[in-house]
Amino acid sequence: MRAIRRFTVRTVLPAPLAPLGDLASNLRWSWHKPTRDLFESMDPAAWVAVHREPGALLGALSTERLDALAQDAQFVERVRAAATDLEAYLSRPGWYAGLGADAPKAIAYFSMEFGITGALPQYSGGLGILAGDHLKSASDLAVPIVGVGLFYATGYFKQSLSRDGWQQETYPVLDPDGLPLSLLRESDGSPAKVSVDLPGGRRLHAQVWKAQVGRVPLLLLDSDVEDNDEAARGVTDRLYGGGGEHRLQQELLCGIGGVRALRLWSRLTGAPEPEVYHTNEGHAGFLSVERIREQVERGLTFDEALEAVRSATVFTTHTPVPAGIDRFGRDQIGLYFGGDNPLPGVPVERILALGAEDYPGGDPGVFNMAVMGLRLAQRANGVSQLHGAVSRGMFDGLWPGFDAPEVPISSITNGVHAPTWVAPEVFAMGKQYIGPELPREGLGFEKVGQVPDEEIWRTRRVLRGRLVEDARRRLKLSWLQRGASEAELAWTKDMLDPDVLTIGFARRVPTYKRLTLMLRDPERLKQLLLHPQRPVQLVIAGKSHPADETGKRLIQQMVRFADDPAVRHRIVFLPNYDITMALSLYPGCDVWLNNPLRPFEACGTSGMKAALNGGLNLSILDGWWDEWYDGGNGWAIPTADGVDDPDHRDDLEAAALYDLVENSVAARFYDRDERGLPARWLEMVRHTLASLGPKVLASRMVTDYVQQLYVPAAQAGRAAAASSAAGAKDLARWKASVRDGWSGVRVDHVESSGVGDSAQIGDVVHVRGFVSLGDLAVDDVEVQVVHGRVSESDELRPSGTVRLTPAESFGDGRHRFEGEFALRQTGPFGYTVRILPRHPGLATSAELGLVVNA
Ligand SMILES: *Cc1c(COP(=O)(O)O)cnc(C)c1O
Numbered sequence: 001m002r003a004i005r006r007f008t009v010r011t012v013l014p015a016p017l018a019p020l021g022d023l024a025s026n027l028r029w030s031w032h033k034p035t036r037d038l039f040e041s042m043d044p045a046a047w048v049a050v051h052r053e054p055g056a057l058l059g060a061l062s063t064e065r066l067d068a069l070a071q072d073a074q075f076v077e078r079v080r081a082a083a084t085d086l087e088a089y090l091s092r093p094g095w096y097a098g099l100g101a102d103a104p105k106a107i108a109y110f111s112m113e114f115g116i117t118g119a120l121p122q123y124s125g126g127l128g129i130l131a132g133d134h135l136k137s138a139s140d141l142a143v144p145i146v147g148v149g150l151f152y153a154t155g156y157f158k159q160s161l162s163r164d165g166w167q168q169e170t171y172p173v174l175d176p177d178g179l180p181l182s183l184l185r186e187s188d189g190s191p192a193k194v195s196v197d198l199p200g201g202r203r204l205h206a207q208v209w210k211a212q213v214g215r216v217p218l219l220l221l222d223s224d225v226e227d228n229d230e231a232a233r234g235v236t237d238r239l240y241g242g243g244g245e246h247r248l249q250q251e252l253l254c255g256i257g258g259v260r261a262l263r264l265w266s267r268l269t270g271a272p273e274p275e276v277y278h279t280n281e282g283h284a285g286f287l288s289v290e291r292i293r294e295q296v297e298r299g300l301t302f303d304e305a306l307e308a309v310r311s312a313t314v315f316t317t318h319t320p321v322p323a324g325i326d327r328f329g330r331d332q333i334g335l336y337f338g339g340d341n342p343l344p345g346v347p348v349e350r351i352l353a354l355g356a357e358d359y360p361g362g363d364p365g366v367f368n369m370a371v372m373g374l375r376l377a378q379r380a381n382g383v384s385q386l387h388g389a390v391s392r393g394m395f396d397g398l399w400p401g402f403d404a405p406e407v408p409i410s411s412i413t414n415g416v417h418a419p420t421w422v423a424p425e426v427f428a429m430g431k432q433y434i435g436p437e438l439p440r441e442g443l444g445f446e447k448v449g450q451v452p453d454e455e456i457w458r459t460r461r462v463l464r465g466r467l468v469e470d471a472r473r474r475l476k477l478s479w480l481q482r483g484a485s486e487a488e489l490a491w492t493k494d495m496l497d498p499d500v501l502t503i504g505f506a507r508r509v510p511t512y513k514r515l516t517l518m519l520r521d522p523e524r525l526k527q528l529l530l531h532p533q534r535p536v537q538l539v540i541a542g543k544s545h546p547a548d549e550t551g552k553r554l555i556q557q558m559v560r561f562a563d564d565p566a567v568r569h570r571i572v573f574l575p576n577y578d579i580t581m582a583l584s585l586y587p588g589c590d591v592w593l594n595n596p597l598r599p600f601e602a603c604g605t606s607g608m609k610a611a612l613n614g615g616l617n618l619s620i621l622d623g624w625w626d627e628w629y630d631g632g633n634g635w636a637i638p639t640a641d642g643v644d645d646p647d648h649r650d651d652l653e654a655a656a657l658y659d660l661v662e663n664s665v666a667a668r669f670y671d672r673d674e675r676g677l678p679a680r681w682l683e684m685v686r687h688t689l690a691s692l693g694p695k696v697l698a699s700r701m702v703t704d705y706v707q708q709l710y711v712p713a714a715q716a717g718r719a720a721a722a723s724s725a726a727g728a729k730d731l732a733r734w735k736a737s738v739r740d741g742w743s744g745v746r747v748d749h750v751e752s753s754g755v756g757d758s759a760q761i762g763d764v765v766h767v768r769g770f771v772s773l774g775d776l777a778v779d780d781v782e783v784q785v786v787h788g789r790v791s792e793s794d795e796l797r798p799s800g801t802v803r804l805t806p807a808e809s810f811g812d813g814r815h816r817f818e819g820e821f822a823l824r825q826t827g828p829f830g831y832t833v834r835i836l837p838r839h840p841g842l843a844t845s846a847e848l849g850l851v852v853n854a
Pocket of ligand 1: 607
């Protein structure tokens, strides 16, 4: 029989236990072990059965059990203490309070996925986990963020394997009533809703769930409501589930519906409206289109509204892989924003222009969400230094006239939320030997030398042992699912060894991550696994996108290799990589392996989580590792950059990997002193914690975002909005006049004095630039000397710029500018003069993409 309706009956807690309701619904428990311990102590067996989710536990306990606990004075006291602690966490001023009035009152953070806890599976991989860590650290630092995303009825898929190792996907339906979510309601108790118009007179409605992430609210839009037709109900059915149209509708709902949900949130709760809008990758970019519509409704022109919106928008790009960037057909966008479904005041041609790839190499038929994101945000960044540089090269077509290094895309390197990812045993060790503050605020890492070798090694053994137990359990379950019988599986209880060097490799399986690089020479790998004195064991996991057959084939190759009875005790593929598995995987691995095809890994964060637990990294110099590998905190796999044949490149890099594992990694791990300890290994563990610990924290990342992007964006947004948007109107007018007048701008000639042919260090060069500005005023431009080394072909590599000051006007728009600079470099040197637009409302002088060189 099938039920025709389903709902979840919530427990009524006895009064003394009432605070457990708040403790369960605030996801702070996901990074606060004392709160989890409290729930576990209510019924340890039930706790495991409900997958360690407090809300589910409360639902699973009988009234009798709850009544008994309510009578237990000691337990009631613990509940009270936990509630007081949560209250104190939520109300302490935090780091952000020290920033004063310059800091934005609220920041909206849009993302298509959020990975916060295994109990809320609304993520597929790194992008979502990063968004979750961003919210958690913002909560710790008291940054007033509000998250916005979608609630997917089935989240991402669950992965299992067929008998022959092929990935199987299932989509268990989540029941939001049984999750740590609450529905946003109008004052009369009815569900609060937003809607977005669709072509053909249809309308997409959504209700809004709120997850409470410490002090940060996260609003999740859900289209599974009765007001919707069947197709519209399915818009939020899955993460990355459908094709282009489905995805476009999701992005419309997230962006446009998301802004509407924020307005609803402020109206219902009195929360301040966000002053800054941060879009985590381009997917939610329509949020700015909706905000332009709002401004037009308030009386601004499109161009004025565009300035008002851009100034307060931050865009983070996350991938240099073209397939990772959403692109739609222009005709599709035309259908959704034009025809019978225009957005009032926002002409469809203007929207199309925002996402147009109208630069050399672009596809004229395509609407590119990342390109729109860059055009709609005054501030943009990549997620590691290398990725920043790669992004500047990738998008430099949007700033014609500028060399890649000047493209206004900065970088903030990702980080990870230590309270989530550091194993309790590691925390306990830090507390005991260093101090209670470690490592929450990034303090104390330099004191890691105080922890005795024996303690570190003992803890590492505990963590490795726990991973081995977890892997055996998972492997056995997987084999039962693959059709093996209990009797065939006795071997699984002996597979992996808690004393063998353990290497972890887990991530999504797009091709560039090269899951199977280690299988390049299977015999060589076998020798490493089965080495008589210095064996290595590998724990591997990862999901392939359901439509990616190549990825599934890679998984199958890996599984088939690991199925071989000769090696299966030393290498395992564990299905269904998710947060829960990750929590035992990172701490349990001695070495974290990452071998992407450089430079496609924008940052990578899993190696950071391993490092915080005392794991060492063995990685291609890509993403974060390119930035922070220092020769002593792990190993760099040499890249065969420039080798064009991909097979040959893989061969070279795999050979280097095998050599490193055998001759450096395993050699050091098994090099024991008279105490039986690998002293030199432990030295590297200490150095890893001391050198990487403070850097890889998400708290460092979030403070960087606040200081480098949110505060300046709030200031720019306020300047644009002040006095009925006078700033935005002025900026729009000024940009139009500069664009119109730019063709009249040129450098007429340049004179210099102070050096002859025999310049020497310390000489001062005086430069006079004679320029024509046409209709533009002296104040509209900046005239610069750019100087630096020159190549044999006179190519200038800038090392400095000097602003020239206006000295004389000749009428006719002609002017002389002057300035000087001192020579500080020996060798071939040169300079040039150029003219750029200048206005206090610009974040950088490259913003308009306009420049005139001498
Ligand atoms: C950290 C994490 C990721 C992302 O790892 P990358 O190194 O950035 O690829 C993906 N999935 C889970 C479950 C994670 O915990």
